[in-house]
Amino acid sequence: MRLLLVEDDELLGDGIRIGLSQMNYTVDWLKDGQSALVALRTEHFDLIILDLGLPKMSGIDILETIRSQGNTTPVIILTARETIEDRILGLDKGADDYLAKPFDLEELSARIRALIRRSAGRADTLLSYKNVTLDPAAHVVTLDDKAVQLPRREFDLLHKLLENVGQVLSREVLMQSIYGWEVDVDSNALEVHIHNLRKKLNADYIKTIRGVGYMIIKSETDE
Ligand code: CA
Numbered sequence: 001m002r003l004l005l006v007e008d009d010e011l012l013g014d015g016i017r018i019g020l021s022q023m024n025y026t027v028d029w030l031k032d033g034q035s036a037l038v039a040l041r042t043e044h045f046d047l048i049i050l051d052l053g054l055p056k057m058s059g060i061d062i063l064e065t066i067r068s069q070g071n072t073t074p075v076i077i078l079t080a081r082e083t084i085e086d087r088i089l090g091l092d093k094g095a096d097d098y099l100a101k102p103f104d105l106e107e108l109s110a111r112i113r114a115l116i117r118r119s120a121g122r123a124d125t126l127l128s129y130k131n132v133t134l135d136p137a138a139h140v141v142t143l144d145d146k147a148v149q150l151p152r153r154e155f156d157l158l159h160k161l162l163e164n165v166g167q168v169l170s171r172e173v174l175m176q177s178i179y180g181w182e183v184d185v186d187s188n189a190l191e192v193h194i195h196n197l198r199k200k201l202n203a204d205y206i207k208t209i210r211g212v213g214y215m216i217i218k219s220e221t222d223e
């Protein structure tokens with residue numbers, strides 16, 4: 001899952017980026033409001049972590065702008081502890097949740113999971129389809145109740161596919177989801193990860209949709 005972090009504090013931003021990367025998220029980090037708005041116009045993120053006091057454009061203005069453009073991506077705002085007004089304003093302008101600084105990374109991570117779950121309309125904390133289950137909190141994948149070891153990108157890729165069972169995801173969306181703006185990524189990296197997942201799960205769990213991308217097909221017998 002790909003997160004956009006908008007935070008101008010270098011130390012805090014770096015801590016969040018590293019911590020969340022270790023929890024298997026792809027984190028793209030921007031340090032001013034204007035570039036965040038540009039990125040949000042053209043790219044897809046699964047969630048936004050938004051500081052309110054930012055250079056060039058405030059978090060509140062970003063929030064107001066993207067919501068007025070119909071962008072429904074879940075947003076967690078980061079606020080200073082003493083400013084209750086900011087939290088209220090943020091929530092009123094379309095934020096889904098807030099955290100007051102300083103906060104614990106584990107708490108941020110739990111709130112991210114809850115928001116992603118809610119935005120997918122899912123009540124269950126586990127993602128499961130057929131004999132494969134993924135636990136986003138424990139970072140565990142099981143096949144027929146036996147643990148399967150997946151490196152970070154494969155875990156993230158499977159997470160994205162399981163959040164969207166029955167929908168084709170384009171190569172571009174999947175690449176962005178697992179690499180974000182990372183440079184020096186092999187052009188066939190996605191194919192290699194898909195190949196590995198098929199080997200570890202089963203060969204036809206993930207379908208190739210020629211010329212488009214990949215999907216986990218929902219059988220007609222399920223509902
Ligand atoms: Ca700030």
